[in-house]
Structures are given as structure tokens and as C-alpha cells.
Amino acid sequence: MTGGRPPDAGIVTRRLYGDLPLVDADAAAARIADDATVLTSGFGSVGYPKLVPLALADSERDLSLTVVSSGNVGDEIDVALVKSGAIARRFSYQSSAVAREMTNRRDVAFSDRNVSSIGDDVQYGGMVDPDVAVVEAVAVGEDWFVPSTSLGQTPAFVEAADALVVELNRAQPLGLQALHDVYRPEAPPNRTPVPLTDPGERIGDSYVRFDPEKLVAVVETDRSDSTYTFREPTDDDLAIAANLGTFLADEMERSAVFDDDIHLQFGVGSLGNALMGELKDLDFGGRDVVYFGELIQDGLFDMLDAGRLECASATSLALTTEGQERLFADVERYAEDVVLRPADVSNNPGLIDQFGVVGVNSAIEFDIYGNVNSTHVGGGRMINGVGGSADFNRNSLVTVCALPSTLRGGDVSRVVPMAFHVDHTEHDVDVFVTEQGVADVRGRSPVERAELIVENCAHPDFRPALRSYLDDVRERDDHIPHDVRRAAEWFE
Amino acid sequence: MTGGRPPDAGIVTRRLYGDLPLVDADAAAARIADDATVLTSGFGSVGYPKLVPLALADSERDLSLTVVSSGNVGDEIDVALVKSGAIARRFSYQSSAVAREMTNRRDVAFSDRNVSSIGDDVQYGGMVDPDVAVVEAVAVGEDWFVPSTSLGQTPAFVEAADALVVELNRAQPLGLQALHDVYRPEAPPNRTPVPLTDPGERIGDSYVRFDPEKLVAVVETDRSDSTYTFREPTDDDLAIAANLGTFLADEMERSAVFDDDIHLQFGVGSLGNALMGELKDLDFGGRDVVYFGELIQDGLFDMLDAGRLECASATSLALTTEGQERLFADVERYAEDVVLRPADVSNNPGLIDQFGVVGVNSAIEFDIYGNVNSTHVGGGRMINGVGGSADFNRNSLVTVCALPSTLRGGDVSRVVPMAFHVDHTEHDVDVFVTEQGVADVRGRSPVERAELIVENCAHPDFRPALRSYLDDVRERDDHIPHDVRRAAEWFE
Known part of the structure; x- marks a missing residue:
């Protein structure tokens, strides 16, 4: 068998094809220079390489790696490898407590780009000088591999890197190729x-092609993804879902754009998962409901199984362990309605525009004028990263920011006078939804936005203070009146 | 002659075709309800309607209009009409002192969207409920007109409005149809x-089609655009142009993307104009230089006339009076290399990405971490509007923010600790250029960005204070360390 196209008209039936440099993880890790720039597969906490990062973490070498992933990867990278001190520089989304801590102590130089652009940034944009791509696959030949549970920017990374290490993961089903x-x-x-x-x-293939000269190692594993865990929907989640449902019903009534079909996207997380799940009960009036997003979470499978969703397009199967079991048991059937794309397609600004997406994303907080902070608590402490939220918040036809009005058991308001870190500007978001209600700020001036947001979205416990702020600053002759010192007191 | 397609295979030779409702401006204005939502042509201070806005301003009616333009219009709207108190609500870019003053006093409810999305926002997005489009044309038939010196979102506005008023401007040459x-x-x-x-x-026509039922009035005029005036390039402008030239030369050397051709965009204003003009002396090494932007300013004609530019694509001929004379005297020849597109094509996120644009835009200020403020002084006082800067800053392959390091004769630093209004986030801009130097922040962490920006871009008079701020805040265990109160002191 040659390493060319997968055999049998593209259907891959075995794990290994052709003459491959099979080695163990330590030998593969040894092919990576101490100060290499390593591009990894992985998105939504799935489909990332596992053994090679662990081997690097366990080595006695004095490593100073630059590690680039286009999305969230698992503990093998963002706990073990980062904890080992091997990572000097990290792009572009991380989610473990230890990675967060090291990012905030600036032991790791972290930089955060929008998901849609990371492929180009790496390959053409001068962000890094890539050395080696380390990717997870379910099958591999001499110049192709079939990715596993996510795609992310893997195709761009493989093109950009000088060398390629493939982790062949036998725990991930071959049937994933159909997705x-x-x-x-x-x-x-x-x-x-x-x-x-x-x-x-x-419009593409079920596998990633590569220059066979690049393939330096293939490592076999059967280690599972360290998947997401979602909490059960809270009362707030359900109230947000209900308010979102009311808004969507009104919007479908208002706009002829949605007469035949509606294209939805939901951000990552327990809330997004809950919203996806709850929408299965919404009356879409016979419209085709289609998901064009970045992540497929368990909630979406509920909609698929209920026959409420025509199809789902994303770059990652960001499922829980139970969700993976459900998918893996029936992957060919799900493949009829589910497609995984590279992140520069799933998050493509032009496509999000073309498909008139209604994008629903969460955040840490938003301010009364509609600026949204998705990444930094108190202005400066990084949580995870901007991910693809800006791709959808900027390019969707209707942009919804949905989140609970408070956190820490109601002690902290997520509606603040002024966001001191802005990931999505006042020009981006159309509608804010909390468990309190909906603020549709389209066509509203900044002060009108503030009135709507305070009255409709803020928690009653914080409304008086927010009203008082707004009442006082609006005495000023400013388009967007603020009192920065007073706004800063909210974070003390 | 029917009102259908322009005669003679699309070449329009007369101003008026067919049976048209020719009336004077007062009669046309009378067709507009007191509280109408009026969508106007006009972009880059050219190609906007003139007599009907003046007639509305001079009427004794108690008007409460919503006026939507996709870009900068002239004094007839943003001075006369706004001053008359007729405008209750205004989208999305304004540039006169009086409009600015009324926006900041909030006598006019102003709201600001990105240029690329205004057409969709109006037609599909629920931003406004459009009544009438008032557009300038150089020729008109019963169901088509040829626009004048700009396109902007005119095609979307004409589709979205219930009624159409055309100002036929005989001062604008018929030859503009070729553009x-x-x-x-x-x-x-x-x-x-x-x-x-x-x-x-x-890919389109030289004219805009419309439903003939919509045409309620055609008004003739020969009033000229109230065009831009640009100052002569200052020493700072020339130093910025030289630094930008150095960066571009390095970038063309670095990246194979630019081996054959380079696609440039420049923002509006005296600096942008100066940069366009100065680039005619840059050695592009035989590459095809192409302009894919929003505005064509006088400086670009210097490059065209010098044979240094293959072609220029934009949505507006934002020329000075002298620039218009130069164009109008030779419009057919310029039409070989110049094309005007609707703003949802010129600023299309997907196309800016496809064409790998190097976008160069100015701003009011940027902060040490790379957040950019294009619209509000001191956090709250509106200057003009975001325009298309966010379209290019977000979607260009290489994004450059270029501006002088100071304003007010050196008294105020444009590099600040913290931008209190953010139009372009830390995830957007790649390179900062001032007369002091270049900070290429691609792949840098926030604190690394701060070091580069302070040392390379800030004015020496302000570097010690910025260094001191950075030195002090970096004691904190924050990814993006700040001291908000101290940062606020910069604006006092």
C-alpha cells in the first residue's frame, strides 16, 4: 500500500498505511528541538496530541518551547507540559488552572488571537517561526492522515511546519473520518x-495531506481526550434560555431573512451547552434549523436526536465523555448531519456573513454601553482566551451576548459601568440576554443602550448602583459619559 | 426611451431617461414625513444629496428625522440639517464640528457601526425601519440611476427603503459611470x-437598479460636493511614511505572500493621504502594487500618475476640490485603473481576507498593550466615528496602526497606559508605527508589546512616564497589569 490517497475510494479501513516511522513517544519527543515552535492539533479540549507532550514534560531536558494550539487542548499540554516549565510561549487559548496561573504570573508569555486568523497568522502572518506540527490522527499514511475529534487549524499548521509528528490514537474511532x-x-x-x-x-477531503518529507515520527496511543465536563443547567441557565427563546421567536417574526431557515451558533461552556439543549423545545415554526458554529457540544446532540436540527457544522466535537460515547457508538449515522471543518472555514468571517448567522456567545461581563469582556477578570487577570467569540460577535447578522447577570452566588455583577478589558466593542453586539431579560440595543445610542441594559439585564440588587452611576455621569456633555475612577471602584 | 437598462449597451449619454417625477427640492422634501428614517448616499464627504437636506433644514416643519449615511457626508447634512434641529437620530459617521457638538451633548442620538455591516444592519438587521432613500446621481431613468462620486451602502439603502428621491447633479460628470x-x-x-x-x-453594473414604484421625486442640482481639505504633510507625516516604508520593505522581504503583488489599504485623513503620496517613492521591487480599500484620496492619484499603482478599488473618491478637478478632466483614463464598489464589497471581511490586504489606519491613540481608540477623546467625547477602520484592522493579513506619537504640538501623548474607549482590541493590530519608529507586536505577549510600544513608538518626552507606569504595574501578577486610577490620571 502506498502512502498516497486513502484506499478504497477514500474509505480508510486500517490505522496504518505504507512505510511509516513508527517510534515511541520519547523518540518522537527527541526529534523536537529544545526551543522549538510546536504547533498542535486540538480544539474544544479534544483531538490534541497526548503522548508526545507528556514525553516532553517528563524529559530531563531544559526546554523552552513555543506551543501554538488554535483552541483548547487537554491536561497533557496545559497541565503536565506547562507545569514542567517547558513552555516559554503559548498561543492562543488555554483553560487549565495551572496554565492560567502561569500566564497571569507571566511565567509563560501568552498571546491571544481570534480563532479564524490563527492559521494565517502562523503560516503567513509572521506570528511565529514554526518548526514542528504534532497532531492526533485516527489513521495515517505516508502523505495523509485522518484527524480525530477536532480539526482546528491543523491543516494550516501542517502546511506551515517543517516537520510533522503524528499521534495515532486507537481510542478514537476510524468512523470519525466520515465527519x-x-x-x-x-x-x-x-x-x-x-x-x-x-x-x-x-467541499474537501476526509483527510489532511502533507509533504511526505515532513513526517518524522508516528506514535501509537490509546489515551482518551480529557474532555469537558458541564454542570447541570442552573435556574439562571434555564431563565436565560427562556429569554433567548423569546427573543429568537420575536426575531423570526420580525425578519423575513429567517422565513425559511435559521443558522445558529453557540459559544462554548456550560451555559452554551444548556442553551443548545433547551432550544430543542423552541417552536421554530417549521423552519430548517442549522448550526454553523465552532463547537458541537452535547446539547446539540439532543437537538439532532430530537430531529430539531437539519445539520451541524463546526471545527470540534467538544463533547463530554458521555457525549463521546454517544457519538462513537453511532458515528456513521451522526455523520449524515454533522460535519467538521478547519477553523478557518468554521469561523470564516465571510462565511459567517454569508450564512446570516445568529451568534450566541457568553462572556465574563459587559458594560452599560455594550462593550464586552470575554477574557480578563478585573481588567488584567486572564481566564482562558478570546477563542472564536470575536469571529461570531463581529460577523454574525444578529449577535447575542448571553450570560447570568451575576457570579459568585450573586455577589458580583456581570453588568458593570465600564469594562476595563474589551474583546468586543460597542460596535459589535446587538442583543444582551441575562436571566433578568433582554436588551435589544440595535439602533440605540450609547446612553439609550445603558438604560436598556441596566433596566432589562442587570440584577435588581445592582440596578440602583448602576442607575446612580448612569444618572450622575449623564450630567456630562459626553457621547459616552464615564467617571473612570468611580467605575474602577466596582473592581475593588 | 424606457426607464429600463441604460441605452446603448450601458453607455449613458444623457442625464434624464424616461418619464420622471421632476420636482424642486422643496416639493421633494415635502414627500418626506416629519419623523422619517432617511437613508442617504454619500461617503468620504462626496456623492451625498445636497438640495433636499437643505430644503428640509430651511423648512418651518417640526422635524424629528433619523438620518443614516454609511460614511461621511457634507455640510448640507452634517451642518445645515443637524443645526436646524431636524435630526433626532444619526447613523453612522459624522465629521462636522456642529454634528460632533450635538452628538456629545446628546441632542442627537448617535450610533456607530462598522462600514461593512451598515447595509445589512439597515436592510436585514433591525437597526432602523427605513422610509426613504435620498441619493445623488449623475443620470437617472425610471428604474435605474448612475451614482456620482461615491457608492457607500447606496445599493442596500435603495433596496431597503420604501421610497426613493434622486438628486440629479449636473456638476458631477457623466463619465463617473465608467468607475x-x-x-x-x-x-x-x-x-x-x-x-x-x-x-x-x-462583477456588476455601472448603475443601481430600483423598483420604479419607489421613485417619488427627482431633483436637479449643480451644487458641488463639500470635499475634504488636507493639510500639507508635516515632518511627522513624512517620518511616519519613512518608517512605514521601512516596515513594508522588511515585510515584503520576510513573506513570500507578497512576492508577486501587494494589496494595500490606507485610512482616511491627512496622514493617510500623505502616506499614499509618499509611497510612490518606495521600492516595491517590481511587485504589482494594488489598492483595495475604502477611500481613494489625492495621494493615490499621485501613485497612479507615476505608474506605481496597478489599480485602485474603493467605495469613494474622497478627493479635494483639486483632486476632483484632476479626476473630472480625465475620468475615462482613470476609469481604466480605478473602480468604485458598494461598501459591503469594498469593506467585505471575506474579501479583505482573500486579498491578504496590508491595512494601514490611523487612530486617536493606542495603549501600551495594543488596544486602539479611533473614536472617543478622553474615553467619552466622540470625534467622527469608527468608519471602516475596524473592517480592515480585523480582517487584513497585516494590520498597521500609524499615527504621530503626540498631538497638540507635543503636549499630549497618543501612546497612553490604558485606552478608555476601545474600537480595535489587543487581538487585532499587528504593527504600530509613529514618527519615532515601528513596534511589530505580532507574537508578543501583552507586556512584551508594552515594552516595544513604549520604546519604539512613544515620544521621548513621554517615555519615562510610560516606562514608570509599566515598571510599577508589572509588579502585579496579572497577564495585562494595570493601575486604572493612575491610568485615568493621563486624561486629567
Whole structure:
């Protein structure tokens, strides 16, 4: 068997094809230089390499790696490897407590880009000088591999890197191949448009091609993803879902755009998962409901199983362990309605625009004028990263920011006078939803936005203080009146 | 002559075709309800309607209009009409002192969206409920007109409005028809991509079609645009241009993306104009230099006339009076290399990405961590509007923010500890250029960005204070360390 195209008209039936450099993880890790720039697969906490990062973490070497992932990876990287001190520089999303801590102590130099652009940033944009891509696969040949549970920016990373290490994961089913639609946009500056005319269409291959000269190691494993865990929906989650449902019903009534179909996207997390799950009870009036987003979470499988969803397009199967079991048991059937794309397709600004997406994303907090902070607590302490929220908040036809009005058991308001870190500007978000209600700020001036947000979205416990702030600052002749010192007191 | 397609295979030779409702401006103004939502043509201070706004301003009526333009219009709207008190609500960019004053006093409810999205926001997004479009044309028939010196979101506005008033401007040459390429993207949520594969390609018509039922008035005029005036380049402008030239030369050397051609965009204003003009002396090493931007300013004509520019694509001819004379005297020749597009094509996120644009935009200020404020002085006082800067800052392959390090004769630093209004986030801008130097912050962590920005871009008079701020806040265990109260002192 040659290493060329997968056999049997593209159906892969075995794990290994051709003459491959099979080695153990330590030997593969040894191929990575001490100060290498390592690009990894992985997105939504799944589909990332596991053994090679662990081997690097366990080595006695004095490593100073730059590690680039396009999304969230697992504990093998963001706990073990980062804790070992091997990572000097990290892009672009992290989610473990230890990675967060080291980022905030600035022991790791962290930099955060929008998901849609990381592939180009790495390959063309001068962000890093890539050395080696380390990717997880369910099957591999001499110049191709089938990715596992996520795609992310893997195709761009493989193109950009000088060398390639593949982790062949036998715990991930071969059937995942049916989900992938690998299309890497052409090189700028004379790209043609991504030829996707429908969120469910397939325009690429089920595998990633690579220059066979690059393949330096293949490592076998059967280690599972360290998947997400979601909490059960809280009362607030359910109230937010109900308010969102009311808004969506009104919007479908208002706009002829949604007469035939509606294209939805939901952000990551327990709330997003709960919203996805609750929408299965919403009356879409016979419209085709389609998901064009970044992550597929368990809640979406509820909608699929209930026959409420035509199809789902994303870059990652960000499922819980139970969700993975459900998928793996029936992967061919799910593949009829589920497609995984590279992140520069799933999060493509042009496509999000074309498909008139209604994007629903959470955040840490938003201010009375509609600026949204997704990444930094108190202005400065990094939580995870911006991820793809800015791709959808900027380019969706209707942009919804949905979150509980408070955190820490009601002690802290998520509606604040002034956001001291802004990931999404006052020009981006159309609608704010909390468990308290909906503020549709489209066409509203900043002060009108503030009135709507305070009255409709803030928690009653914090409304008087927010009203008092607004009443006082509006004495000023400013378009967006503020009292910065007073606004800062909210964070003390 | 019917009102259908322009005669003679699309070449328009007369101003008026067919049976048109010719009236004077007062009669046209009378067709507009007191509380109407009026969508106007105009972008870059040219191509906007003139007589009807003046007639509205001079009327004794008690008007409470919502006025939507996709870009900068002239004094007839943003001085006369706004001063008359007729405008209750205004979108989305204004530039006169009086409009600014009334916006900051909040006598006018102003709201500011990104140029690329205003057409969709108006037509589909629920931003306003449009009544009438008032547009400037150089020729008009019963169901088409040829726009004048700008396109902006005119095609979307004409589609969205219930009624249409056309100002036929005989002072604008008929030859402008040769510049227009009118393509309105299809309706979401199942748009196909904009089929533009080259910045200079033509994919549309030289005229805008409309439903003939909508045309309620045609008004003739010969009033000129109230064009931009640019100051002569200052020493700082020239130093910024030189630093930008150095960066561009390095970037062309670094990246194979630019081996054959380079696609540039420059923001509006005297600095942008100066940068466009100065680039004619840069050695592009035989590469095709192409402009894919929003505005064509006088400086770009210098490059065209010098044979240094293959073609220029934009949505407005934002020229000075002298620039207009130069264009009007030779419009057919310029039309070989210049094309005007609707703003949802010129500023299309997908196209800016496809064409790998190097976008160069100015701002009011930026902070040490790379957040950029384009719109509000001191956090709250509106200057003009965000315009299309966010379209290019977010979607360009390489994003440059270029501006002098100080203003008010050196008394105020444009590099600040913390921007209290953010239009472009820390995730957006790649490179900062001032007359002091270049900070290429790609792949840098926030604190590394701060070091580069302070040392390379801040003015020497302000460097010690900025260094001191950074030295003190970096004692904190924060990813983006700040002292908000101290940062606020910079604005007192």
C-alpha cells in the first residue's frame, strides 16, 4: 500500500498505511528541538496530541518551547507540559488552572488571537517561526492522515511546519473520518472564496495531506481526550434560555431573512451547552434549523436526536465523555448531519456573513454601553482566551451576548459601568440576554443602550448602583459619559 | 426611451431617461414625513444629496428625522440639517464640528457601526425601519440611476427603503459611470460569496437598479460636493511614511505572500493621504502594487500618475476640490485603473481576507498593550466615528496602526497606559508605527508589546512616564497589569 490517497475510494479501513516511522513517544519527543515552535492539533479540549507532550514534560531536558494550539487542548499540554516549565510561549487559548496561573504570573508569555486568523497568522502572518506540527490522527499514511475529534487549524499548521509528528490514537474511532471536510483556503493575496454555499455542504477531503518529507515520527496511543465536563443547567441557565427563546421567536417574526431557515451558533461552556439543549423545545415554526458554529457540544446532540436540527457544522466535537460515547457508538449515522471543518472555514468571517448567522456567545461581563469582556477578570487577570467569540460577535447578522447577570452566588455583577478589558466593542453586539431579560440595543445610542441594559439585564440588587452611576455621569456633555475612577471602584 | 437598462449597451449619454417625477427640492422634501428614517448616499464627504437636506433644514416643519449615511457626508447634512434641529437620530459617521457638538451633548442620538455591516444592519438587521432613500446621481431613468462620486451602502439603502428621491447633479460628470461596479451581495442567510477574484475585476453594473414604484421625486442640482481639505504633510507625516516604508520593505522581504503583488489599504485623513503620496517613492521591487480599500484620496492619484499603482478599488473618491478637478478632466483614463464598489464589497471581511490586504489606519491613540481608540477623546467625547477602520484592522493579513506619537504640538501623548474607549482590541493590530519608529507586536505577549510600544513608538518626552507606569504595574501578577486610577490620571 502506498502512502498516497486513502484506499478504497477514500474509505480508510486500517490505522496504518505504507512505510511509516513508527517510534515511541520519547523518540518522537527527541526529534523536537529544545526551543522549538510546536504547533498542535486540538480544539474544544479534544483531538490534541497526548503522548508526545507528556514525553516532553517528563524529559530531563531544559526546554523552552513555543506551543501554538488554535483552541483548547487537554491536561497533557496545559497541565503536565506547562507545569514542567517547558513552555516559554503559548498561543492562543488555554483553560487549565495551572496554565492560567502561569500566564497571569507571566511565567509563560501568552498571546491571544481570534480563532479564524490563527492559521494565517502562523503560516503567513509572521506570528511565529514554526518548526514542528504534532497532531492526533485516527489513521495515517505516508502523505495523509485522518484527524480525530477536532480539526482546528491543523491543516494550516501542517502546511506551515517543517516537520510533522503524528499521534495515532486507537481510542478514537476510524468512523470519525466520515465527519471531516478538510478544505484549506488558498494562499493569500489572491484567494478565491471558500466555495461553501450551504452550512452542510462538503467541499474537501476526509483527510489532511502533507509533504511526505515532513513526517518524522508516528506514535501509537490509546489515551482518551480529557474532555469537558458541564454542570447541570442552573435556574439562571434555564431563565436565560427562556429569554433567548423569546427573543429568537420575536426575531423570526420580525425578519423575513429567517422565513425559511435559521443558522445558529453557540459559544462554548456550560451555559452554551444548556442553551443548545433547551432550544430543542423552541417552536421554530417549521423552519430548517442549522448550526454553523465552532463547537458541537452535547446539547446539540439532543437537538439532532430530537430531529430539531437539519445539520451541524463546526471545527470540534467538544463533547463530554458521555457525549463521546454517544457519538462513537453511532458515528456513521451522526455523520449524515454533522460535519467538521478547519477553523478557518468554521469561523470564516465571510462565511459567517454569508450564512446570516445568529451568534450566541457568553462572556465574563459587559458594560452599560455594550462593550464586552470575554477574557480578563478585573481588567488584567486572564481566564482562558478570546477563542472564536470575536469571529461570531463581529460577523454574525444578529449577535447575542448571553450570560447570568451575576457570579459568585450573586455577589458580583456581570453588568458593570465600564469594562476595563474589551474583546468586543460597542460596535459589535446587538442583543444582551441575562436571566433578568433582554436588551435589544440595535439602533440605540450609547446612553439609550445603558438604560436598556441596566433596566432589562442587570440584577435588581445592582440596578440602583448602576442607575446612580448612569444618572450622575449623564450630567456630562459626553457621547459616552464615564467617571473612570468611580467605575474602577466596582473592581475593588 | 424606457426607464429600463441604460441605452446603448450601458453607455449613458444623457442625464434624464424616461418619464420622471421632476420636482424642486422643496416639493421633494415635502414627500418626506416629519419623523422619517432617511437613508442617504454619500461617503468620504462626496456623492451625498445636497438640495433636499437643505430644503428640509430651511423648512418651518417640526422635524424629528433619523438620518443614516454609511460614511461621511457634507455640510448640507452634517451642518445645515443637524443645526436646524431636524435630526433626532444619526447613523453612522459624522465629521462636522456642529454634528460632533450635538452628538456629545446628546441632542442627537448617535450610533456607530462598522462600514461593512451598515447595509445589512439597515436592510436585514433591525437597526432602523427605513422610509426613504435620498441619493445623488449623475443620470437617472425610471428604474435605474448612475451614482456620482461615491457608492457607500447606496445599493442596500435603495433596496431597503420604501421610497426613493434622486438628486440629479449636473456638476458631477457623466463619465463617473465608467468607475462604478455595482454588485450588491445576495440576501442572507444563503448568500453565495462575492464573486470577486481580483481587486480590479468588475462583477456588476455601472448603475443601481430600483423598483420604479419607489421613485417619488427627482431633483436637479449643480451644487458641488463639500470635499475634504488636507493639510500639507508635516515632518511627522513624512517620518511616519519613512518608517512605514521601512516596515513594508522588511515585510515584503520576510513573506513570500507578497512576492508577486501587494494589496494595500490606507485610512482616511491627512496622514493617510500623505502616506499614499509618499509611497510612490518606495521600492516595491517590481511587485504589482494594488489598492483595495475604502477611500481613494489625492495621494493615490499621485501613485497612479507615476505608474506605481496597478489599480485602485474603493467605495469613494474622497478627493479635494483639486483632486476632483484632476479626476473630472480625465475620468475615462482613470476609469481604466480605478473602480468604485458598494461598501459591503469594498469593506467585505471575506474579501479583505482573500486579498491578504496590508491595512494601514490611523487612530486617536493606542495603549501600551495594543488596544486602539479611533473614536472617543478622553474615553467619552466622540470625534467622527469608527468608519471602516475596524473592517480592515480585523480582517487584513497585516494590520498597521500609524499615527504621530503626540498631538497638540507635543503636549499630549497618543501612546497612553490604558485606552478608555476601545474600537480595535489587543487581538487585532499587528504593527504600530509613529514618527519615532515601528513596534511589530505580532507574537508578543501583552507586556512584551508594552515594552516595544513604549520604546519604539512613544515620544521621548513621554517615555519615562510610560516606562514608570509599566515598571510599577508589572509588579502585579496579572497577564495585562494595570493601575486604572493612575491610568485615568493621563486624561486629567
